[in-house]
Amino acid sequence: MEGGSWKRSGGGEKKDLFHVIHKVPPGNSPYVRAKHLQLVEKDPDSAILWFWKAINGRDRVDSALKDMAVVMKQQDRAEEAVEAIRSFRHLCSKQAQESLDNLLIDLYKKCGMVEEQIELLKQKLRMIHMGEAFNGKTTKTARSRGKKFQISIKQETARILGNLGWAYMQQNNYAAAEVVYRKAQMIEPDANKACNLGLCLMKQGRLEEARRALEDVTHGRFSGAGDGKSTKNKAEELLREIEVRPATSTPEVGLGVEDEIMERIELVLNEWVPLRSKRLPIFEEIAAFRDRIAC
Incomplete structure (x- = not known):
């Protein structure tokens, strides 16, 4: 009797170990079948088919829609993934909407849908x-490469501003991108955003300002994930480009900085400081910069 019980327990342990190793949930539902096809059998096309079945059958719709969109993106079917999220996100819970937005931003970027991304x-x-972000909390748990970590609202805002600056750069709106990158650097400085800021300044013909921004990167004045060798190499390449540019370089004309964006960022940052009768000096500086661009 004890031996039979041990065998059943051992078989269960092996089954559980399989699910842990392959990160496949237990069961026989369409969603479980889709995950098995995705992760174990490495058959993305069949996995997408079964994710569709899971969504239509209301089987773990939150996970099924997100996982299907990720597989579609990996298969260079990003446009289909965008349409899938737009069409079926109403079936997902309120808690899933933020992660769907994050996925949409990546998909828009891959598809070149800059306006939608902005x-x-x-x-x-x-x-x-x-x-309303983070479901009303000040931090959230994120996962990357199998590891969990905490993200604060400030860190998330800096990340969003970095993405927004990059999107403006894709529109050649370097004036707007500059302001957004400067704002992001005030919240959470990093080398990658500093490098992009330097490029924005170069595109506007402000070479000395660009040089200072890029030298901050090459001199290692930042730390964190964005302070890698590739970022420093990029900064060094841009500095070499500055050296060969003529001193009489004509500033490139930007498209202007949107007042709505400036006001939105100011409102966000005001949430983190005591209310005052006047704007913080940081906002006065940016307002002055905006006026200079408008002239």
Whole structure:
């Protein structure tokens, strides 16, 4: 009797170990079948088919839609993934909407849908200002490469602003990108955003300012994930480009900085400081910069 019980327990342990190793949930539902096809059998096309079946059968819709979109992106079917999220996100829970937005931003970037990316990033800034991000909490748990870590609202805002700056750069709107990158650097400085800021300044013909921004990168004045060798190499390459540019370089004309963006960022940061009768000096500086661009 004891031996039979041990065998059953041992078989269960082996089964559980299989699910842990392959990160496949237990069961026989369409979603479980899709995950098995994705992770164990390495058959993405069949996995997508079964994710569709899971969504239509209301089987773990939150996970099924997100996982299917990720597999589609990996298969260079990003446009289909965008349409899938837009069409079926109403079936997902409120808690899943933020992660779907983050996935959409990546998909928009892959598809070259810059306008859509900018609008969604603005929306996320509005959510932060309204206290709706992170489901009303100041931090959230994120996962990367199998590890969990905490992200604060400030870190998330800096990340969103970095993405917004990059999107403006894709539109050649270097004036707007500059302001957004400067704002992001005030929240959480890093080398990658400093390098992009230097490029924005170069595109506007402000070479000395660009040089200072890029030298901050090459001199290792930042720490963190963005302070890698590739970022420093990029900064060094841009500095060499500055050296060969003529001193009489004509500033490139930007498209202007949107007042709505400036006001939104200001409102977000005001949430983190005591209310005052006047704007913080940081905002006065940015307002002055905006006026200079408008002249």
